[in-house]
Amino acid sequence: xxxxxxxxxxxxxxxxxxxxxxxxxxxxxxxxxxxxxxxxxxxxxxxxxxxxxxxxxxxxxxxxxxxxxxxxxxxxxxxxxxxxxxxxxxxxxxxxxxxxxxxxxxxxxxxxxxxxxxxxxxxxxxxxxxxxxxxxxxxxxxxx
Numbered sequence: 001x002x003x004x005x006x007x008x009x010x011x012x013x014x015x016x017x018x019x020x021x022x023x024x025x026x027x028x029x030x031x032x033x034x035x036x037x038x039x040x041x042x043x044x045x046x047x048x049x050x051x052x053x054x055x056x057x058x059x060x061x062x063x064x065x066x067x068x069x070x071x072x073x074x075x076x077x078x079x080x081x082x083x084x085x086x087x088x089x090x091x092x093x094x095x096x097x098x099x100x101x102x103x104x105x106x107x108x109x110x111x112x113x114x115x116x117x118x119x120x121x122x123x124x125x126x127x128x129x130x131x132x133x134x135x136x137x138x139x140x141x142x143x144x
Contacts, residue, residue: 088107
C-alpha cells in the first residue's frame with residue numbers, strides 16, 4: 001500500500017512539474033523597454049527631422065519609433081507608403097489635411113492609411129516629438 005501511495009505521489013509530482021514547465025514555456029514573449037535617456041536619435045534625412053528607433057527597422061519593415069520635428073519646422077505636402085499610427089508626445093503639431101488645419105497638443109492621436117496626403121507644422125516654442133507605429137517600411141514621398 002505504501003508503494004502504491006509513493007508511486008501515485010511520484011506520478012502526481014511528475015505531472016505537476018510537466019504542466020508547470022509547459023505553462024512557463026508558453027510565456028516566452030518579447031519585452032522591449034526604451035528609456036528616454038537611452039534613445040539614439042538619427043538624422044531623418046530631412047533638415048529638422050530626426051528619428052529614434054525603438055523596435056523593428058524603418059527601412060525594412062514594420063517598426064515603432066520616435067519622430068522629432070524641430071520647433072518651427074514646416075513640411076511640404078507628402079505621404080508615406082506605410083500605414084501608420086501616431087501619438088504626439090511633446091510640442092504642438094498642426095496637420096494640414098485637404099486644406100484644413102488640425103491642431104494637436106501632446107497626447108493627441110492620428111493615423112494615416114492608404115498614402116494619405118498631408119503637411120505638418122511644429123509650432124514654435126518646443127520640438128514636436130511623436131511616437132509612430134509603421135506597419136511596413138517607412139518613407140517620405142513628396143507630392144508634386
